[in-house]
Amino acid sequence: DQSDKKSLLKKRKKDREKRQRGCKKNRCRATGTRKCSPRGRSDYKCKCRRGYAGRYCERAPTCRKKKSRSYLEENGCRSRKLFTQKSCKGDCHDGTCCKPKKMKKKRIVMKCQDDGTRYIKSVNVVKKCSCAKEPTCKNVRMY
Secondary structure: HHHHHHHHHHHHHHHHHHHHHHHHHHOOOOOOOOEEEEEEEOOOEEOOOOOEEEEHHHHHOOOEEEEEOOOOOOOOEOOOOEEEEEEEEEEOOOOOOEEEEEEEEEEEEEEEEOOEEEEEEEEEEEEEEEEEEOOOOOOOOOO
């Protein structure tokens, strides 16, 4: 009974080693690869992280946060100070979209030119961008 268990464990280990042989000397890039999947004794396939592409996951995404400074305008009113607007731009090579990953609410003081009234507008500010899973890419502008 004990020897049967040992032989079964040895057989499983040998089978696992055979399957892993294809991945032993792989050329998958460490930064873009999630996993190496063996295909037979000598071949393998690199499974890429989100946004990466290529045979060896060598094409990195260029999804980044872009900044621009301007006044926020709405209904004849504008922000009292210059406001740093941020948006996500760039490519994700695997068909995913460059989208905001982290957002933060910011309160902006608005002043109306015609009557001088002031009010506070709450806007979402992009803090971090990444390649999102969404199949359709709509270019949504965030502040």
